[in-house]
Amino acid sequence: MMLTPRRHLMLACVSVTLLVCVSASADAPKRAVPDYDGRGRRPTTPGDVAIWVPRIVFSPLYLTSEFVIRRPLGALIMGAERSHLPTILYDFFAFGPDHKAGFAPIALFDFGFNPSVGVYAFWDDAFAKGNDLRLHGSTWGADWLAGSLTDRVQLHGKDTLSLNLTAVHRPDQAYFGMGPRSLQSSLGRYGEDRVDGAAAVDVRLWRASHVQTAIGVRSVSLYRGHYGSDPSIEQQAASGVFPLPDGFDRGYTAEYNRVLLALDSRQQRPASGSEMRIELASEQGNDVRREPGSGWMRYGATAAGYWDLNDNGRVVSLSISALFADPLGSRPIPFTELVSLGGDKPMPGFWWGRLVDRSAAVATAEYRWPIAPYLDGSMQAAMGNVFGEHLDDLKPSLLRFSGAIGLSTVGPPDSSLQLLFGFGTETFEHGGQVDSIRVVLGTNRF
Amino acid sequence: MRSIALLAIGLIGCAPIARFPLREPMWQDSDLRPVAVPCRSHPSAKDPHHVTCAPEIYDSTLVWDGVDNLVFRPLSEAFAFDRGGEAVDVNSLDEVPDSSWFVNRVEKAAPGDPEGNMSACDASQFLDPQSAADGTWVVDKGKGDGSSPGFRVNVPGKGKYMFKGEPTDQPERPSAASIVGAAVYHLAGYNTSCEQIVYFKPSLLKLLPGLRSAANFGDDKVFDQKALDKILADSPKRGGLVRMQASAWLPGYLIGPFRYKGTRGDDPNDVVPHEDRRELRGGRLLAAWIDHFDAREQNTMDAWVSEHAGESEASPGHVVHYYLDTSDCLGSEWDWNEISRRLGYSYVIDWGDVARDFVTLGIPTRPWDRVKRVPGREIFGYFDVKNFEPDEWKNEYPNPAFSRMTERDGAWMARILAHFTPQRVEALAKMANFTDPGSTTYLASVLEGRLERILARYLTRLSPIADVHVEGADRLCGVDWARKRAVREAASFRYAARLSTGRGLTISARDGGGICVTLPRVAQDGRSPDDAAERYVGVTIDDRVARGSLVAHLYDLGPTRGYRLVGVERPNP
Structure with a gap:
C-alpha cells in the first residue's frame, strides 16, 4: 500500500502517541512525594507567576531547543554510543598502531575568496620511527583544487629534514595594482596554478632559535581569473586601472634556495613569554624558463620584543619588519614573487595580495592572551605599506593601518584553526579611511 | 483587566506561609520501602529465557552526557527560564532525612575516635594478602571502562573486587584519592563502595584465560598475562609488594548510574527530581573540598536490593544510590597541562569563561594562572588551598544538581563538613597510606585549609x-x-x-x-x-x-x- 505524505504524518503521530503511552504504562505507579517539612506545598509567589511571561514569549525557542534539537539529538548520539559508534569513528578517523595515523575534515572561509573544504591527514612514525607525514587537501569545485604533502624526518633531537610538495589550482586570487597607493576598488582576479617542491633542513638551536635552509622548484602559471562579478586582472588592465603585472599570462619556473636564521629566546608555556626574536631570511630564485637575467633575491629582517604582562601568556609584542625583493638581472620580478602584505603575512587586516611591490616596512603591535586551553585571543595593530625599490618613497603619509582581532589555536601549525576579523585602511595621505574588511574562519590557506 | 492581574499577584504575594505542624521532624524517608517492578522477559546470551523483575539497566553514555551538559541542557533551561528554587527533600529542621540516597551519619560518628566509621567497608571486607596463598586471588575479568587500567579479582571468602592501577606520573595519588574520597563521602552520609589500598605479592594472582578489557575509548583488547604484568609493573611498589586500589563489588543487582536530573521512571520510590535533592546539590561543596571534578553520572551507581535473598533481580525490592570512583580527587591531572591547570576552576569547555576572557582581553588574572605544583609534592598536581574559592569551584562539565545548589544547600553541607575535625582530617590523610610521610602531612594540611575556606564561606551567610x-x-x-x-x-x-x-x-x-x-x-x-x-x-x-x-x-x-x-x-x- 502506498502511503501519502498525510498518511505518513498520521502514522508518525500515532506511533509517537503509542510510544508515549507504552513508555508511561511501563513505569510502575509512583509513591506520593512526601510532605518533608509538614507545611504542604509552598505558596505561589509573584515571581512564580511573573516568570510565565518570558516563558511564554520564549516558548518557541524552548520548544525548538528541547524537542527539535536536544531530545532527538540525544537519542541519536546515545544510540550511536551504545552501538559503539564513537569507537568506530575514533578508529575510522585515527587508525594504525597506537592510532598514530588519522584524518579530519577541514574548511576555510576567507571573505572575498572562494571558501574551501577538505581533509587533513597525519601519520606519525610512517614506515619508520621519526618519519611523520602530513597531507592537506582542499577543494571548492573542479577549478579550485589544492593539496600539500609533507614528509618530515627527525634527524637528531628536534632537527628535521622536510620534503614538501604543494599544488594549487584556483581562479580567485586578487591583485590590486602595484605600489603603496593601490586601491581596494582596483581589484582584479587572476587564476593561479602553482606546483612547489622543496626540501628543507631545520636545525633547532637554543630555545626557539633555529636555522632553516631549503632548496626547491616552483612552477607557476597565471591566467584570467574570476570570482563572482569581480573583473579579471585583464579587464582592469584594459580599463587602465593598472598595467598588466609582469609574470601574468606567461608564468615561470623558479628554482630557489632559502635560508632563515631566527634567534628566538622564547620558550613554550608555561614559561614566561617576555623574550625577543630576531629573524633574518633570504630567498634567491631564478626563472629557469627565461635565463639569463631573470633571477631575484628576496630578503628581510624582523626584530621583535615580547613582554609577558603577568608571566601567564598575556603577551604584548612590538615588531618591526623590513622586506625586500631585488632583481638579479635585467628582467623584472614576476609580481607573485614580489614583497606582499596582507593575508597571513604582516598586516592581516588586508586581503591576501592586497599590497605588492619591491619592498615593505611594517611595525606591528600585538597582544595575545589565553582564553581557553590551547586557544588564544589576539589583537593586532600594524602600520606600514609596500614601497618601491629599497623603501623608496617611504614617508609617514604613505603608511596604512591594519587592525585585527580574533582567536587562534595554540599548537603545531600543521592544523591550526583561526577566527579573525580585520580591517585595513587607505594611506594616510588618502584620508586613512577603512577600505578593506577581512573575515577568516578555518584552517590553513593555500 | 490590568487591575485584576495586579490584584491576583498581590494576593499571591500576601499568601501566608503555613506554620509548622505539631509533629516530629521527618528523619526517615519512605523510599526504602519494598516496591514491585513488573516482570518482563530479558533474554541474554547465557539465558535466552531470562526474566527480570528489577528496574531496567541504564546504560549511561559518555559523549552525550558531556555534550548535553556542556551545550544543550543549559540552553534549554535558559529558554525555559528555569529558576531552580529550593531543594525538595528537606525536613522541618532544614535537614535531609535518611533515605536510599543519604544517611545522617557524621553526627553519630564517635567524635573521640576520629578513625572510627570512616570507611564504608565492614570488617569482613578487608583483604588479607599476608595470609593468602599464591594463586588464590583469581583474576576473572578485565576492566570494562574508565581511564585507569584494572581487573576484577575474586577472593575466596571475600567476594569480588575491582583492582585499579595507577598512572606512573602521580604514583599513589589515585588509590589515595579513592580511599580518602570514599571515606569522606561515606562519613558525610552518602552510600559508597568499600575501598581499600592493598599491598600484595603478584604471585597471589591467577589469571583466567580468554579475558578482555576496554577503556573509555577504543576497542576492547585481550587481557592476557602481558596486560596484567604491565599494570603490575606500572603500579607503585613497597618492599616488593604491589600497591593497588581494591573496590569491593556493590551488593545487589546493579542497574547503572543515577542521573543528576529527573527521576528514574521505573523506580516507584523515586519521586523527587534528582536535581532538586539537597544531598545531590550540596554534594557540590563536598566535591569542591576534595576536588572531585569528575563528579558526573558515570561515577555513580544504582543497585536493586531484592527482598528475596539469592534472587537479585526479583521483586519486591528497593533501589540504593551510590557514589563511585573518586580517584580523580586530590589533584588528578589530565594529559594536557592547559586543562589540568583549570580543573576545579573552569569547565573543560566553559563558554562563560571563554567569553569573559575574550571580552576582558584576559586582563583579570584567573586562578589557573596562579596555580603551581608544590616542589616535592608533584603527585598532588594543582590541588592547593591558596587558589581555592569554594563558591567558584566547578567540576569537569556542568552537573544539573550542582548547578542548582542554593545558599541553603551549601550551608547544609558546610554544617556536615564542620564535623570533620582536624583530627578526623589527619586520620583521613593517614588512610592514604603514602610511602612518604611528607605526603600525608601535605594532604592533611591542604584538606584542612580547603575545609576552613568552605566553613568560612558557608557558615557566615546563613545561620550556622x-x-x-x-x-x-x-x-x-x-x-x-x-x-x-x-x-x-x-x-x-x-x-x-x-x-x-x-x-x-x-x-x-x-x-x-x-x-x-x-x-x-x-x-x-x-x-x-x-x-x-x-x-x-x-x-x-x-x-x-x-x-x-x-x-x-x-x-x-x-x-x-x-x-x-x-x-x-x-x-x-
Missing part, C-alpha cells in the same frame, strides 16, 4: 547554628558551628535572641559552640489544643557573625510538657 533542640521544659539549645570551628575570633560572636513578638530573650554561650535560650511561658497546660495558634512561637537567634538569623519554631505545650521544637528556618539575610 544547628543541632537545635529543647532541653528540659524551656531551654532552646543548639551549636554554633562557626564558633565551634573558629571561623572568626571568639569575641566576634555576640548573641541575641528574641521572640516573634519582639520580646528579647536571655541567651547564654557554652563551650564547644553551644548556646541556650531560656524561653518564657506563653501557654498553660491543657487550656487549648496542643496545636493551637497561641501556643506557637518563633525564636530568632543571631550570632552577629553570620548575616542571617536562625528562626526556631516551637509549640509551648505548657509547664508540664514544656516546649516542642517543630521547625527551623535560616532565612536569607
Whole structure:
C-alpha cells in the first residue's frame, strides 16, 4: 500500500502517541512525594507567576531547543554510543598502531575568496620511527583544487629534514595594482596554478632559535581569473586601472634556495613569554624558463620584543619588519614573487595580495592572551605599506593601518584553526579611511 | 483587566506561609520501602529465557552526557527560564532525612575516635594478602571502562573486587584519592563502595584465560598475562609488594548510574527530581573540598536490593544510590597541562569563561594562572588551598544538581563538613597510606585549609547554628558551628535572641559552640489544643557573625510538657 505524505504524518503521530503511552504504562505507579517539612506545598509567589511571561514569549525557542534539537539529538548520539559508534569513528578517523595515523575534515572561509573544504591527514612514525607525514587537501569545485604533502624526518633531537610538495589550482586570487597607493576598488582576479617542491633542513638551536635552509622548484602559471562579478586582472588592465603585472599570462619556473636564521629566546608555556626574536631570511630564485637575467633575491629582517604582562601568556609584542625583493638581472620580478602584505603575512587586516611591490616596512603591535586551553585571543595593530625599490618613497603619509582581532589555536601549525576579523585602511595621505574588511574562519590557506 | 492581574499577584504575594505542624521532624524517608517492578522477559546470551523483575539497566553514555551538559541542557533551561528554587527533600529542621540516597551519619560518628566509621567497608571486607596463598586471588575479568587500567579479582571468602592501577606520573595519588574520597563521602552520609589500598605479592594472582578489557575509548583488547604484568609493573611498589586500589563489588543487582536530573521512571520510590535533592546539590561543596571534578553520572551507581535473598533481580525490592570512583580527587591531572591547570576552576569547555576572557582581553588574572605544583609534592598536581574559592569551584562539565545548589544547600553541607575535625582530617590523610610521610602531612594540611575556606564561606551567610533542640521544659539549645570551628575570633560572636513578638530573650554561650535560650511561658497546660495558634512561637537567634538569623519554631505545650521544637528556618539575610 502506498502511503501519502498525510498518511505518513498520521502514522508518525500515532506511533509517537503509542510510544508515549507504552513508555508511561511501563513505569510502575509512583509513591506520593512526601510532605518533608509538614507545611504542604509552598505558596505561589509573584515571581512564580511573573516568570510565565518570558516563558511564554520564549516558548518557541524552548520548544525548538528541547524537542527539535536536544531530545532527538540525544537519542541519536546515545544510540550511536551504545552501538559503539564513537569507537568506530575514533578508529575510522585515527587508525594504525597506537592510532598514530588519522584524518579530519577541514574548511576555510576567507571573505572575498572562494571558501574551501577538505581533509587533513597525519601519520606519525610512517614506515619508520621519526618519519611523520602530513597531507592537506582542499577543494571548492573542479577549478579550485589544492593539496600539500609533507614528509618530515627527525634527524637528531628536534632537527628535521622536510620534503614538501604543494599544488594549487584556483581562479580567485586578487591583485590590486602595484605600489603603496593601490586601491581596494582596483581589484582584479587572476587564476593561479602553482606546483612547489622543496626540501628543507631545520636545525633547532637554543630555545626557539633555529636555522632553516631549503632548496626547491616552483612552477607557476597565471591566467584570467574570476570570482563572482569581480573583473579579471585583464579587464582592469584594459580599463587602465593598472598595467598588466609582469609574470601574468606567461608564468615561470623558479628554482630557489632559502635560508632563515631566527634567534628566538622564547620558550613554550608555561614559561614566561617576555623574550625577543630576531629573524633574518633570504630567498634567491631564478626563472629557469627565461635565463639569463631573470633571477631575484628576496630578503628581510624582523626584530621583535615580547613582554609577558603577568608571566601567564598575556603577551604584548612590538615588531618591526623590513622586506625586500631585488632583481638579479635585467628582467623584472614576476609580481607573485614580489614583497606582499596582507593575508597571513604582516598586516592581516588586508586581503591576501592586497599590497605588492619591491619592498615593505611594517611595525606591528600585538597582544595575545589565553582564553581557553590551547586557544588564544589576539589583537593586532600594524602600520606600514609596500614601497618601491629599497623603501623608496617611504614617508609617514604613505603608511596604512591594519587592525585585527580574533582567536587562534595554540599548537603545531600543521592544523591550526583561526577566527579573525580585520580591517585595513587607505594611506594616510588618502584620508586613512577603512577600505578593506577581512573575515577568516578555518584552517590553513593555500 | 490590568487591575485584576495586579490584584491576583498581590494576593499571591500576601499568601501566608503555613506554620509548622505539631509533629516530629521527618528523619526517615519512605523510599526504602519494598516496591514491585513488573516482570518482563530479558533474554541474554547465557539465558535466552531470562526474566527480570528489577528496574531496567541504564546504560549511561559518555559523549552525550558531556555534550548535553556542556551545550544543550543549559540552553534549554535558559529558554525555559528555569529558576531552580529550593531543594525538595528537606525536613522541618532544614535537614535531609535518611533515605536510599543519604544517611545522617557524621553526627553519630564517635567524635573521640576520629578513625572510627570512616570507611564504608565492614570488617569482613578487608583483604588479607599476608595470609593468602599464591594463586588464590583469581583474576576473572578485565576492566570494562574508565581511564585507569584494572581487573576484577575474586577472593575466596571475600567476594569480588575491582583492582585499579595507577598512572606512573602521580604514583599513589589515585588509590589515595579513592580511599580518602570514599571515606569522606561515606562519613558525610552518602552510600559508597568499600575501598581499600592493598599491598600484595603478584604471585597471589591467577589469571583466567580468554579475558578482555576496554577503556573509555577504543576497542576492547585481550587481557592476557602481558596486560596484567604491565599494570603490575606500572603500579607503585613497597618492599616488593604491589600497591593497588581494591573496590569491593556493590551488593545487589546493579542497574547503572543515577542521573543528576529527573527521576528514574521505573523506580516507584523515586519521586523527587534528582536535581532538586539537597544531598545531590550540596554534594557540590563536598566535591569542591576534595576536588572531585569528575563528579558526573558515570561515577555513580544504582543497585536493586531484592527482598528475596539469592534472587537479585526479583521483586519486591528497593533501589540504593551510590557514589563511585573518586580517584580523580586530590589533584588528578589530565594529559594536557592547559586543562589540568583549570580543573576545579573552569569547565573543560566553559563558554562563560571563554567569553569573559575574550571580552576582558584576559586582563583579570584567573586562578589557573596562579596555580603551581608544590616542589616535592608533584603527585598532588594543582590541588592547593591558596587558589581555592569554594563558591567558584566547578567540576569537569556542568552537573544539573550542582548547578542548582542554593545558599541553603551549601550551608547544609558546610554544617556536615564542620564535623570533620582536624583530627578526623589527619586520620583521613593517614588512610592514604603514602610511602612518604611528607605526603600525608601535605594532604592533611591542604584538606584542612580547603575545609576552613568552605566553613568560612558557608557558615557566615546563613545561620550556622544547628543541632537545635529543647532541653528540659524551656531551654532552646543548639551549636554554633562557626564558633565551634573558629571561623572568626571568639569575641566576634555576640548573641541575641528574641521572640516573634519582639520580646528579647536571655541567651547564654557554652563551650564547644553551644548556646541556650531560656524561653518564657506563653501557654498553660491543657487550656487549648496542643496545636493551637497561641501556643506557637518563633525564636530568632543571631550570632552577629553570620548575616542571617536562625528562626526556631516551637509549640509551648505548657509547664508540664514544656516546649516542642517543630521547625527551623535560616532565612536569607
